[in-house]
Amino acid sequence: MNSITVKFKKLSDKAKTPTFGTEFSAGADLYSAEGEVVINPGETKFIGTGLATAIPVGTVGLIYARSGLACKKGLAPANKVGVIDSDYRGEIKVALHNHGTEPQTVAEGERVAQMVIAPYFAVSYEETADLDETERGAGGFGSTGIK
Numbered sequence: 001m002n003s004i005t006v007k008f009k010k011l012s013d014k015a016k017t018p019t020f021g022t023e024f025s026a027g028a029d030l031y032s033a034e035g036e037v038v039i040n041p042g043e044t045k046f047i048g049t050g051l052a053t054a055i056p057v058g059t060v061g062l063i064y065a066r067s068g069l070a071c072k073k074g075l076a077p078a079n080k081v082g083v084i085d086s087d088y089r090g091e092i093k094v095a096l097h098n099h100g101t102e103p104q105t106v107a108e109g110e111r112v113a114q115m116v117i118a119p120y121f122a123v124s125y126e127e128t129a130d131l132d133e134t135e136r137g138a139g140g141f142g143s144t145g146i147k
Contacts, residue, residue, distance in 0.1 A: 006061075006117060007054040011091055014108060015050025018115065027064060027114030030094065037106045039098040044078040046093045047112050055086040055117065062116045063094060069112065074100030077113060084115070 008018070011033075018028035033050025055061045063082030070076045078097035094113040098104050106112060 004056055004059070004117065006056065009052045010050060011052055012048070012050030016109060018051070025114075027116045029066065029111040030063070030092065030113045030115055032106050032108055032110050032112050034106070035108050038103050039075065039096060039106065040103045041098050041101050044095050044097040045106075046095050047106055049092045049094065049112070051092050052089050053084065053092065054089070055084055057086045058119055058122075059086060059117050060084065060120050061092075062118055063092070063113050064116060066111055066114055070099075073104045074098055074102075075104055075106070075112075082113070 014033040016031040016033070018030055020028055030049045030051070032047050034048050037045055037047060039045050053061060061082075061084030063077060063084065065076040065080075075096045075098055078095040082094065084092060092115075096106065096112060
């Protein structure tokens, strides 16, 4: 398995080093470095992790929900997937949204999201008058299962 090192800096005494739940976990858990935060139903609050990172060039940090937090408390990232670019050096914050009907409390040191480091392609976009034809064509939103 390929391995890379991601350097990080603690911006707060409350910050915790990202951890992996198991040997083969893709995402590293990120922890709240905030005091107790209450998120009301339908509300979004930014939760600081107290961490800044130097994500290697050619990779991106993708911030995903933790399934336990989403299922048990109805809390998930408001933007569904956060993107941490390799040139960003500010604090990683997670915009948690309460999808439930009850206020939820996020405790200091609680796992609030997971970050996956993934490669990406540098691309350029070129305008053209014609695109190559495919069997699917312009069909979308469930059209592939219709005959």
